[in-house]
Amino acid sequence: MITCEGLVKIYKSDDLEVVALQGLNLHVREGEMMAIIGNSGSGKSTLLNILGGLDRPSAGSVSVGPWDLLKITDEQLVSYKRDTVGFIWQNNARNLLPYLSALENVEMPMMFSSKLDRAYAKQLLDWVGLKDRMHNKLHQLSGGEQQRVAIAISLSNRPKMLLADEPTGSVDTRTSDLIMDIFRRLNRELGITIVIVTHDLSLANKVDRVVAIRDGLTSTEFIKRNPNLDDNFEPGSSPQETVHEEYVVVDRVGRLQIPKAYLTALQITDKASMEFDGERIIISPPKSLEG
Numbered sequence: 611m612i613t614c615e616g617l618v619k620i621y622k623s624d625d626l627e628v629v630a631l632q633g634l635n636l637h638v639r640e641g642e643m644m645a646i647i648g649n650s651g652s653g654k655s656t657l658l659n660i661l662g663g664l665d666r667p668s669a670g671s672v673s674v675g676p677w678d679l680l681k682i683t684d685e686q687l688v689s690y691k692r693d694t695v696g697f698i699w700q701n702n703a704r705n706l707l708p709y710l711s712a713l714e715n716v717e718m719p720m721m722f723s724s725k726l727d728r729a730y731a732k733q734l735l736d737w738v739g740l741k742d743r744m745h746n747k748l749h750q751l752s753g754g755e756q757q758r759v760a761i762a763i764s765l766s767n768r769p770k771m772l773l774a775d776e777p778t779g780s781v782d783t784r785t786s787d788l789i790m791d792i793f794r795r796l797n798r799e800l801g802i803t804i805v806i807v808t809h810d811l812s813l814a815n816k817v818d819r820v821v822a823i824r825d826g827l828t829s830t831e832f833i834k835r836n837p838n839l840d841d842n843f844e845p846g847s848s849p850q851e852t853v854h855e856e857y858v859v860v861d862r863v864g865r866l867q868i869p870k871a872y873l874t875a876l877q878i879t880d881k882a883s884m885e886f887d888g889e890r891i892i893i894s895p896p897k898s899l900e901g
């Protein structure tokens with residue numbers, strides 16, 4: 611569904627240039643529910659804004675389904691945003707209208723695109739667990755409930771892909787769990803591809819795959835493995851917890867990122883020795899620095 615190869619985004623302001631993405635690679639399968647994790651400033655929101663058609667990439671390639679987001683015209687971008695993507699922000703509720711009901715808020719974007727469908731708007735609010743509150747004015751709902759209204763709105767155009775930037779950033783753990791459960795249901799039942807950007811590692815258990823971004827590049831991946839599905843798991847024995855296996859991302863030309871902590875521990879600065887023993891690749895400080 612999503613393919614980014616060597617994606618670059620440079621922000622230019624006056625005489626300053628910030629390279630927010632510096633050749634990022636990412637592949638997301640259709641129907642996948644995954645998270646992008648990274649420290650502040652690593653480029654997560656930049657990536658999400660490009661995928662959502664809110665920002666233009668500088669170079670590289672990026673496509674979502676049939677759309678090439680580097681070559682897309684402004685006119686096509688409007689229909690891409692309307693038909694393909696749903697967007698959820700941390701403080702989405704700020705964009706909602708407090709004196710309209712939850713239902714009217716969901717219907718509003720439908721009216722803008724001349725596709726008002728009250729039955730579907732009600733169904734969406736039912737999906738996010740707000741069936742009994744749909745006629746309440748927005749200001750009568752809690753922050754977590756308002757965030758669920760925002761999720762319903764993001765689905766009003768029946769998107770194929772949902773992009774969520776820190777969707778659980780300003781809610782408590784219970785509401786966060788509830789929101790992640792809603793995402794999982796939407797993913798399973800409607801087959802929507804979901805990409806969540808967060809710095810909250812605890813969300814990792816709720817998605818199939820986590821990709822870590824460091825300095826504008828994908829660095830490592832955590833893939834969920836259910837030990838209960840392993841060949842040697844005996845039915846009847848107590849179920850084990852889901853675990854994530856961590857992999858370092860190797861790009862098409864063989865580059866990988868070595869964590870800063872490892873480099874510091876080994877005092878590797880600008881070069882390292884690399885040996886291949888037939889099974890493993892061993893990276894160590896340059897021989898002349900040892901001893």
Ligand SMILES: Nc1ncnc2c1ncn2[C@@H]1O[C@H](COP(=O)(O)OP(=O)(O)OP(=O)(O)O)[C@@H](O)[C@H]1O
Nearest residue numbers: 621628629630648649650651652653654655656657
């Ligand atoms: N509009 C902009 N103009 C200039 N620089 C920008 C702009 N937007 C982002 N940046 C810079 O690009 C880099 C990546 O920012 P980005 O917002 O994508 O990071 P992030 O991982 O989402 O961080 P956070 O978790 O704090 O939101 C940062 O150095 C940021 O200062």
